[in-house]
Amino acid sequence: MTGYSPRRRGSILSDMADIAQDLWASVPETVPAEKPTAVRDEPTAPHAPQTAQNPAKSADSAPKATYADEKSLPFTELWKVADDPIDWTEVLSSPIPTDGLVSAEKWALYRQYADKVLSGDTAAYLGVLKAVDPMGDLAPYTASLSVATRDADVMLATFAVRDDLLDSDGEHYLCGLSLRIARDLFATLPVTHVIVTATQKEQPIKRVDFPRSAMQNARFQFVDPVTFVGQLGTHEQV
Template sequence: MGLNFRKSIKIAPGVRGNVGKKSTSLSFGGNGLRYSISSTGKRRTTVGISGSGLSYSTTSGGAKSKSYKSPAYQNRQTLRQQQIQEKKELARFEVEMYQNMCDVLKSIHIEADEEVDWSYLATCPPPFPKNEVGPNEQTARQTLNNYKPGIFERLFKNDKRDVLEKAVNDARQKDAELYEEWEKLKLLSERVLSGDLDSYMQVIEEMDPLQDLSEFGSGFEIGCNDASTIFVQFDVHSNSVIPINEKTLTKAGNLSVKKLTKTKYYDLQQDYVCSCMIRIARDLFALLPIHTAYVHAYDEQLNTETGHIERYCIVSAKFDRATFETLNFAFIDPSDALNNFKHNMKFRKTLGFAAINELTEED
């Protein structure tokens, strides 16, 4: 049997000091309600009904009790924490993807094709003098002339001369193709500089400057009446491009998906449309020696008079090269930037675009 030691000392009415083997404590109150503070930090509150033998105690503080939870329970808790963390990581990824997509829709105009110097291409010298040995054949022939079969190649009749002679013929063909490409490019450059409209269409078809915009579902119609002006119609397809839901993180790091407000939706749509229009003009000015580009944006909208979805022109702009070249495309707001050019656009923040008429050369 262990020996226990406990002594209680009255300090004041309702206050007692208790000295035990492992700790000391102070207790306050009477039989119905007592509150004790131990030197270990433990606090106990006891409420009882005098004379009934009934009481209720609560304990807080002090040393933490030992955990007797099973390894299986601990594993489940660990797995649950991992799942929560993975869910938050996925939520963060989805929000980043949403934000990146919105940034892309508003910055399509920043990247564009490099400008083609048709004057340089028209006067660029040939890759080598005509009717002379080209650079690829020279290299292949030098390899053939320097080839000397070794003793084992002669012994086993593994002479590589036939292979090297074939390489010379292939190199000669490659040089012929290189010279032919130079002739075609020179001729095309001369036609472009002379204002040949068919050559304009050939450049657009072969170089396909608006290919990446097609990834957004945009369709294009391009035409020109003279060598200085080009016209482009393109379909916006807002319904399939502009997101309708906004994704954010809660304070706890969980995913929150809410429908975009009309103001946010139409603001993003306006920036997307204007960014596309500026990008189209940039590519055309880079590829062709034109002075003016008319760009007309079309979208499908509900006609509330007929109840049918109809295709309308929603923005039309006349871009001139001189003004265009003064813009710093990395820092412009695409919707604001249209104010630098003559344009038609009816836009309200809570209603979006309304149908307008295309600009013409007479406007």
């Protein structure tokens, strides 16, 4: 810009800056795609209706062998828990609960039976089972469940299998449920043996004799029921 006065040169530079700004403003603003893809310009197929995964439907379509129903324990937990044991000698000797865990009403109920239970009265055994119902939470796993006495030392339990659970879990179902039944009966009554029989269409398919001595030191959190029953040596496939 030689030959122009300083004022003229400043005016020209200002005009050029204005022109450049106008040109820049006319350029469309573009935002680069975050993840450009090679198929971006390809024709797209008609959209299929999008459906969210329905948790309830997924649960229905999954194998039901793990749970008997929505509220019951899974089989992997079934034999790991049992009712708290009743110390009948303690019940007889104390008019009030000694552990702070049993309600006064339940303790009073126990005391109605304590003397007869400790004397081996099998009618009292059945009365306790009817009043306490220690195996009530096992109903979802069976078609039916009944208990009887052989004598003061032996309880007999019989359950009719649910075919759907038997088909899904087989031996695991039979042994796991039998073990849980035995645990509940040992916790409730001072017997030395519990014999559990599984039936299908009114025919026995498995029978297990559980001795109390085999149950006392078992760590049921880590027990496989099939292995445990196999080690008893007192079971039979009927």
